[in-house]
Amino acid sequence: QQQVKQSPQSLIVQKGGISIINCAYENTAFDYFPWYQQFPGKGPALLIAIRPDVSEKKEGRFTISFNKSAKQFSLHIMDSQPGDSATYFCAASTNSNYQLIWGAGTKLIIKP
Amino acid sequence: DVKVTQSSRYLVKRTGEKVFLECVQDMDHENMFWYRQDPGLGLRLIYFSYDVKMKEKGDIPEGYSVSREKKERFSLILESASTNQTSMYLCASSLPSGSSNEQFFGPGTRLTVL
Numbered sequence: 001q002q003q004v005k006q007s008p009q010s011l012i013v014q015k016g017g018i019s020i021i022n023c024a025y026e027n028t029a030f031d032y033f034p035w036y037q038q039f040p041g042k043g044p045a046l047l048i049a050i051r052p053d054v055s056e057k058k059e060g061r062f063t064i065s066f067n068k069s070a071k072q073f074s075l076h077i078m079d080s081q082p083g084d085s086a087t088y089f090c091a092a093s094t095n096s097n098y099q100l101i102w103g104a105g106t107k108l109i110i111k112p
Numbered sequence: 113d114v115k116v117t118q119s120s121r122y123l124v125k126r127t128g129e130k131v132f133l134e135c136v137q138d139m140d141h142e143n144m145f146w147y148r149q150d151p152g153l154g155l156r157l158i159y160f161s162y163d164v165k166m167k168e169k170g171d172i173p174e175g176y177s178v179s180r181e182k183k184e185r186f187s188l189i190l191e192s193a194s195t196n197q198t199s200m201y202l203c204a205s206s207l208p209s210g211s212s213n214e215q216f217f218g219p220g221t222r223l224t225v226l
Contacts, residue, residue, distance in 0.1 A: 041219065042219055042220075043217025044215075044217050045216075045217065049214075089155065093213050098208065099160065100215060104154040
């Protein structure tokens with residue numbers, strides 16, 4: 001029940017296209033859903049996060065869509081650029097617990 | 113800017129050696145974490161600490177120990193390194209729960225055990 005399942009494991013998108021990465025969870029107590037971005041040779045860094053009181057959060061070209069009833073959330077990258085090529089991790093936690101439960105990661109490649 | 117530094121970017125050790133990985137954060141964060149990252153497995157929590165001298169096991173603590181003698185420093189110890197501990201090790205820090213769950217990561221240490 002603590003798992004976060006992330007798909008796909010890898011993704012290739014043409015420059016300018018939309019990249020979509022999906023995550024599903026089981027624990028209904030989760031109330032914080034961040035996405036982290038990791039470039040080669042670097043640690044992950046927070047990209048965008050959402051709490052379940054909203055169904056969507058947008059920051060620039062990055063959008064989280066959240067479906068509470070389906071227990072799913074997804075990251076959409078609009079107008080994908082080669083500089084977006086990285087590994088993306090979804091995660092989940094409860095407000096009372098500082099531990100994050102991590103998805104397995106998606107390696108995204110944007111082809112020029 | 114929050115800064116989390118790790119003592120080595122790359123480390124090569126022999127089987128059976130005792131290995132120390134050091135992590136220092138400069139933001140006065142209470143929580144510190146050690147993860148290992150392997151392809152297809154994501155980030156797996158080894159140990160975390162929510163205060164000086166306090167530690168709790170994560171999902172994969174076997175073969176590892178930790179030390180937190182000062183708030184800013186969290187060390188991961190491999191008592192007797194084995195080849196299956198070859199991995200990328202990531203340290204992170206965060207504020208206490210209830211404030212922000214954002215974790216700030218160091219650049220990682222790629223450990224190879226021969």
